[in-house]
Amino acid sequence: MSTVDHLNDERAPEGPAENRRVPRAGHxxxxxxxxxxxxAFCLWPIAQTAYFSFFRWDxxxxxxxxxxxxxxxxxxxxxxLTIFGHGLVMIVFYAILPVLIGLxxxxxxxxxxxxxxxxxxxxxxxxxxxxxxxxxxxxxxIYAYDGPINAVLELLGMGFLTRxxxxxxxxxxxxxxxxxxxxxxxxxxVLFIGGAQKIDTQLYEAARLxxxxxxxxxxxVTLPGLRGEISIALILTVTNALRNFDIVWNTTAGGPGxxxxxxxxxxxxxxxxxxxxxxxxxxxVVLTALILVLTASITIGLRRRY
Amino acid sequence: MESKKEVVFGHAIxxxxxxxxxxxxxxxxxxxxxxxxxxxxEGWTLENFISAWTRGGFSRSLLNSAIVAFAxxxxxxxxxxxxxYVLSVLKFEWRVAVFALLMIGLVLPSEAxxxxxxxxxxxxxxxxxxxxxxxxxxxxSFPLATFWMANYYAQLPESLSEAASLDGASEFEILRHxxxxxxxxxxxxxxxxxxxxxxxxFMLALVLMPDNVAVQTAPLSLSFFAGNERTTEPxxxxxxxxxxxxxxxxxxxFLQRRFMQGLLEGAVK
Numbered sequence: 001m002s003t004v005d006h007l008n009d010e011r012a013p014e015g016p017a018e019n020r021r022v023p024r025a026g027h028x029x030x031x032x033x034x035x036x037x038x039x040a041f042c043l044w045p046i047a048q049t050a051y052f053s054f055f056r057w058d059x060x061x062x063x064x065x066x067x068x069x070x071x072x073x074x075x076x077x078x079x080x081l082t083i084f085g086h087g088l089v090m091i092v093f094y095a096i097l098p099v100l101i102g103l104x105x106x107x108x109x110x111x112x113x114x115x116x117x118x119x120x121x122x123x124x125x126x127x128x129x130x131x132x133x134x135x136x137x138x139x140x141x142i143y144a145y146d147g148p149i150n151a152v153l154e155l156l157g158m159g160f161l162t163r164x165x166x167x168x169x170x171x172x173x174x175x176x177x178x179x180x181x182x183x184x185x186x187x188x189x190v191l192f193i194g195g196a197q198k199i200d201t202q203l204y205e206a207a208r209l210x211x212x213x214x215x216x217x218x219x220x221v222t223l224p225g226l227r228g229e230i231s232i233a234l235i236l237t238v239t240n241a242l243r244n245f246d247i248v249w250n251t252t253a254g255g256p257g258x259x260x261x262x263x264x265x266x267x268x269x270x271x272x273x274x275x276x277x278x279x280x281x282x283x284x285v286v287l288t289a290l291i292l293v294l295t296a297s298i299t300i301g302l303r304r305r306y
Numbered sequence: 307m308e309s310k311k312e313v314v315f316g317h318a319i320x321x322x323x324x325x326x327x328x329x330x331x332x333x334x335x336x337x338x339x340x341x342x343x344x345x346x347x348e349g350w351t352l353e354n355f356i357s358a359w360t361r362g363g364f365s366r367s368l369l370n371s372a373i374v375a376f377a378x379x380x381x382x383x384x385x386x387x388x389x390x391y392v393l394s395v396l397k398f399e400w401r402v403a404v405f406a407l408l409m410i411g412l413v414l415p416s417e418a419x420x421x422x423x424x425x426x427x428x429x430x431x432x433x434x435x436x437x438x439x440x441x442x443x444x445x446x447s448f449p450l451a452t453f454w455m456a457n458y459y460a461q462l463p464e465s466l467s468e469a470a471s472l473d474g475a476s477e478f479e480i481l482r483h484x485x486x487x488x489x490x491x492x493x494x495x496x497x498x499x500x501x502x503x504x505x506x507x508f509m510l511a512l513v514l515m516p517d518n519v520a521v522q523t524a525p526l527s528l529s530f531f532a533g534n535e536r537t538t539e540p541x542x543x544x545x546x547x548x549x550x551x552x553x554x555x556x557x558x559x560f561l562q563r564r565f566m567q568g569l570l571e572g573a574v575k
Binding site for chain 2: 026027030031033034035037038040041042043044045046048049052059105108109111112114115119120121122123124125126127128129130131132133134135136137138139140141142148182185186187189190191232236239242243245246249250263264267268271272277280281284285287288291292295
C-alpha cells in the first residue's frame with residue numbers, strides 16, 4: 001500500500017519498535033480533535049474564571065481590578081460563610097451518611113451469601129441514573145404537605161410533626177440533604193458489598209481463630225479490605241455534595257430565606273442574577289479548590305497505609 | 307457457616323434498602339397514572355402522559371435531548387478513540403504531560419467554567435442553540451473518555467499492533483481495522499456513561515439555553531414545567547418526570563452492567 005510507504009519514509013532510521021518513541025508530527029493529529037474542544041471549552045474558560053475573580057465586574061461594563069478583595073469578601077461575609085457551611089452539611093448527608101449506611105450493611109452481610117444479588121444491585125443503583133430534576137420532582141411530592149411522609153405521621157398519631165418539610169426553616173436543609181443520602185446510599189452499598197466479596201475468606205477464618213467477635217472482625221478485616229471502595233465512594237459523593245445545584249434549584253431554590261443556599265447556587269446567582277461576576281468567579285475558584293483538596297486528601301489518606 | 311438468623315436479617319435489611327431506593331420513582335409513576343382533578347377518567351389512566359406530552363412540549367424537548375446526547379456521545383467516542391490510541395498504543399512521547407493536562411478536566415466542576423462559557427456563546431451568538439450544549443459537554447467528557455480508552459488499549463497485547471505493522475498496515479489503518487473494532491465493548495460502556503451525564507445535565511442547559519424552547523433539553527423543560535405548579539396538576543408533572551426519566555431507565559435495564567461499571571470505574575481514573 002502506498003500510504004504505508006509514505007509513512008515509513010517519515011520514520012527515523014532505527015527499527016520500527018524503537019521509533020515509536022520518537023515524536024512524529026502525524027501523532028499530534030490524533031490529539032487535535034479532542035484537545036481543540038477541551039482547550040476551548042474547558043481549559044480556557046477555567047483560566048478565565050480565575051482571571052475574572054480578581055475584578056469587580058457586572059459582566060457588561062468595564063472590569064475594575066480589585067486584587068484579592070473578592071476573596072476577602074468571600075471569607076469575611078457571614079452569609080457566604082454560612083453558604084459554604086451548608087456545603088459542608090451537604091457532605092454529611094451526601095457522603096458520610098451513605099458511606100456509614102453502606103458499611104453497616106456490609107458489617108451485617110459479610111458472613112452471608114447474598115441471594116438475588118443482581119436484582120438488589122440493579123434496584124439499589126437506580127437513584128444514580130435518574131436525572132436530578134426527576135429526583136427533585138419525586139421528592140417534592142414526598143415532602144409535600146399532603147404527601148406520603150405527613151400521611152404516615154398522621155397514621156402513627158404524630159400529626160403534630162407534620163409540615164411542609166422543604167418550606168420549614170427547621171427542616172429544609174436536612175430535607176434537601178436527605179435527598180442526597182437517598183441518591184448515594186445504594187451506590188455505597190453496591191460498592192461495599194462488591195468489595196467485601198473480594199476479601200480473602202482466610203482472613204476471616206484467621207480472625208475467628210484469634211477469637212475475634214463480629215465487631216473486631218469488622219474493624220480488623222472488613223474495614224481495611226474496603227479501603228479502595230471507601231475511597232471511590234467518598235470521592236464520588238463528596239464531589240456530588242459540593243456540586244449540589246440541581247436538587248436545590250428544583251426543590252427549594254435556596255429557601256426558605258437563605259436556609260438551603262449552597263455554593264453552586266451562590267455562583268449561579270452572582271453570575272447570572274445579581275451580576276456580581278467577579279465575586280461569583282472567586283466563589284467558583286474556592287469551590288473548585290475545596291473539591292480538589294478534599295478528593296486529593298481522600299485519595300492520599302486512604303491509600304497510604306498499604 | 308452462616309446462621310439462619312443472619313441470613314434472614316441481612317436480606318431483610320437489603321430488601322428495605324431496595325424498597326427505599328425504588329419508592330420515589332414508583333410513587334411518581336403511580337401518581338402519573340392517577341386521574342388529575344377535573345378529569346373524567348376513573349382508575350388508572352394514561353391521559354396525564356398525553357397532557358404532559360402536548361402541553362409541556364416534551365415531544366420537542368425529548369428530541370432535543372436525544373440530538374444533544376447523540377452528538378456528544380459520538381463525537382466524544384471518536385475523539386477518545388483517536389487520543390487513547392495515540393497515547394497508549396503509539397506511546398505518544400509527551401503523554402505524561404498530556405495525561406496531566408487531562409487530569410485537570412477530570413475533577414473540575416462545571417461551576418468553574420460556566421461564566422466564561424456563557425460569555426463566549428453570548429458573544430458568538432450561539433447561546434440558545436444546540437452548539438452551546440454540545441461543544442462544552444464533548445470537552446468535559448473528553449478527559450474521562452480518553453483515560454478510559456487509553457487504559458483499555460494499554461492492556462491489549464502489544465503483539466497485536468506489531469503483527470499488523472509487519473503486514474504493512476499504517477498506524478491509522480491499525481486503529482481502524484484492529485483497535486477500533488476490538489475496543490467496541492469499551493466504547494459502548496463509555497458511551498453509556500457519557501449518554502447518562504449528557505441526558506441528565508441541568509446547570510449547563512439552564513445557563514446556556516434559557517430562552518429558546520425549540521432547543522431546550524428534557525430536564526430543563528421539566529424544571530420549567532414543574533415550576534408552574536399553579537397552572538399544572540401534580541399528576542401531569544409526575545407524568546412529565548416519568549417521560550424524562552424513561553429513556554435512561556430503559557437503557558439502564560438493558561445495559562445495567564455497563565452503566566454500573568462505567569460509573570464505578572470512571573471514578574477510579
